[in-house]
Structure formats: structure tokens, C-alpha cells
Amino acid sequence: KMKKHVFYILLIAILTAFSASAQKKPYRNNRFSQLGFVDTVKIKVWDGAIIIPVEINGETKNLMFDAGANWGFWIGNEEGWMTPSGDSLTVYDSQTTKKEMAVFRMPPIKMGNTTIENYPLVVDDALTELVCDKFDGAFGFDLVTCGLLFKFDTKDSLMIVTDRKGFFSKEEKQQPKLKYEPYKTYYMTSPRVWVNFPWGRAKMIFDLGWVGGWIDVPETFLERWAKDNPKIQQGIEDYTIDIDTTFITSVGLFGRSEDTMLYRRLHFPEITMGNLALQDLWISTNSHMLKTGSAVLERSSLIIDGPKKCFVFLPHDRKREIVVEDENKKGVSQGLAGKNDTLGVMKAVVRKGSQAYQKGIRTGDYLISVNGVPITDYCTFLNLVEGGE
Secondary structure, three states, rough: OOOOOHOOOOOOOOOOOOEEEEOOOOOOEEOOOOOOOOOEEEEEOOOOOOOOEEEOOOEEEEEEEEOOOOOEEEEOOOOOEEEEEEEEEEEEOOOOOEEEEEEOOOOOOHHHHHHHOOOEEEEEEOOHHHHHHHOOOOEEEHHOOOEEEEEOOOOOOOOEEEOOOOOHHHHHHOOOOEEEEOOOOOOOOOOOEEEOOEEEEEEEEEOOOOOOEEEEEHHHHHHHOOOHHHHHHHHHHHHHHEEEOOOOOOOEEEEEEEHHHHHHEEEEEEEEEEEEEEEEEEEEEEOOEEOOOHHHHHHHEEEEOOOOOOOEEEEEOOOOOEEEOOOOOOOEEEEEEEOOOOOOOOEEEEOOOOOOHHHOOOOOOOOOOOOHHHHHHOHHHHHHOOOOO
């Protein structure tokens, strides 16, 4: 059987951060139906990503909490119950695709016992075929900057949300913390965090919309980091296991892109995020963005304390380190084929010298079926992977 970790190593990021520059100041007048409230809401956890059931216009919808996004967004077409705000944004997704987009206001969103009014979002249908009904849209990090505090209990699939400052103070004591820095301009709210590598540190997007991801460091960033610094260059080489050239299919808010990139695989005995240690971590330089994703929440709950501007980790095993052990033992992962490719929907990416390579599988080979089930669309593939096939 094909195990889940075989596929989530390098190619498919369902959602990634997007940023926006405003032609007019976007709506900041979110209102909440309660003050001094505390709500507990049952959530879904998908590869560490947080999916929040809410009620909109009398129907239950699922919104991802995407800390890498500045604003809310809706996947699909404009709905009749959305109200144009008169504002517009120039939005960039993780593939640097740019669009001018209208800002809509949602009708009241009921989240637990609390109602959120005037929530702003943008709308696009490019991801419809790729989210596989996992969620309908997303909240951005603006909910934190608007005054809410969150605890995502990913062990018991619960969310506690409150507007009471200091509500989680007792739980935060003696727990691993990670300070974040929001952008300084009024239209940027997604958090940046410092991640410590053996030879230095890097500021990254903390992107909970990057489903199942640990750490991404682009090769171009390593090159800039090591430029004119032989010590850092040697450090990078010391932690590099192998280098190859491969194709990558990546997904942003406005759809997918294909590229050929240098693929460097690095193994770190330990890196730290604040005072949380990630041990036995493998990363690949196969992306365009410097970011950390949702995978940490598969093994740790999270408090987002907006007033203190910090993330507080609550590891499920109550330790201050997480042993990742996520090396792709078989050396094969799968990515989306080209948009107009008629031979298949998924292609293999294979490391030279790996078990898969020795068995004759090559980068670019199509995945036709899994245990006799034809792979005719991405959602069939995703469901089989999540089922342990």
C-alpha cells in the first residue's frame, strides 16, 4: 500500500499565503455580537490545518483558519448573499500571480455562539477542483488583529475563541513560545516568525494554509544567505544530503503553476521556532516562499495570543520538542500534471538512488491507478492517500 507520507513531501500545497495592497482602505469594522465572551467550537483538523464549521445565510459552511492570509477569501463564484463593499485590492498569491479583486462583505457569520458581522473577503474559483470539498473558504489572520484570541486543541478537535485579554495566561506558562511580527502597514496582517537554523536564522510566514507542510526554504534564499559568507555556505553543504533538478507543480490562490527547479534535500538534527525544537527534520528547496506550515499542529495544539503577539505551542506529548522523522523513505512523491495534460493527472517526482529509482520509476512518470483504482482526478488521489492506500 502507498502510505500518506510518500506524497506530502514536496509538491502539493493546497493553500498558500497571499498578500494585498489596497487602493482604498479595506473594511476594518468587523463587529462581534458579544463582548467578554468565551466560546468552545468543535473543529476539523486536516493535516494540521484548522477547519471551522460556521453558519452563513442559514447553511453550514467550512472555513479554514489561514494565518498566512491577510483577509478572508471564498473558493468558488460570487454568491447572492455577498455584498460589494466598493473597495478593491491588488492581490498576490504565492506564485506571484497578481489580480485586481473586489472586496465583498459577508452576511453575519455565526461561529459557535458568536456572530461576526461585516467580515471582508475576496472571491475566486481557481481552487474549486483542488480543495475537494474540504472547505468553502478561509478566515485570514485579521481575526486576530481585530481582537480575538484562539486556542486550537488539535488533539481533541476543539477551538476556544475569546476576546478576553490574558484568558490563556495560565496555560501559556512554561510552554514553548514563538513571537511573531505583523507587517507594519495597515493592510498587511499575516505573521512573520524567526526560525533558527544551525548557521543562522530566517524570518518566515507562519502559514497555516500550507496544508501538511513543515518548513520551506527556497534555493534562491540559501544562495543569498550564503553569498560572500564561506561559513554559512559550508554549513549548508554539511546539512545537504543530495541535490537534483526536478519539476514542481505548486498551487496558489489563483491556481497552479509548473516549473523546473533545483531540488536540494537537507537533514537537520534540530532547528528551533522560538523555544520549540523540531528534531530530525528533512526539508527540500522546492518552493518559491520562505514559510512554515500546518504540520506542526498534527503534534501540538496552539494558542494564538494577539495582544502578546505570540504563538504558544502545547505539544501533545507535553515535551518541548517534536521529533519529525518525515524523510521520504521510498524517494517518490506525486504532483499535479500540467493543466492540458491528457495522459494523466498526477506525475511522479523521484530522487536518484532511492528505492523508487532503483525499481525503475522516473520523474515524470504518470500515476495511473492505486490498488486498482484509476486516478482520474486529484480528489480521487487525495481520498486514497488519506485512506492509507
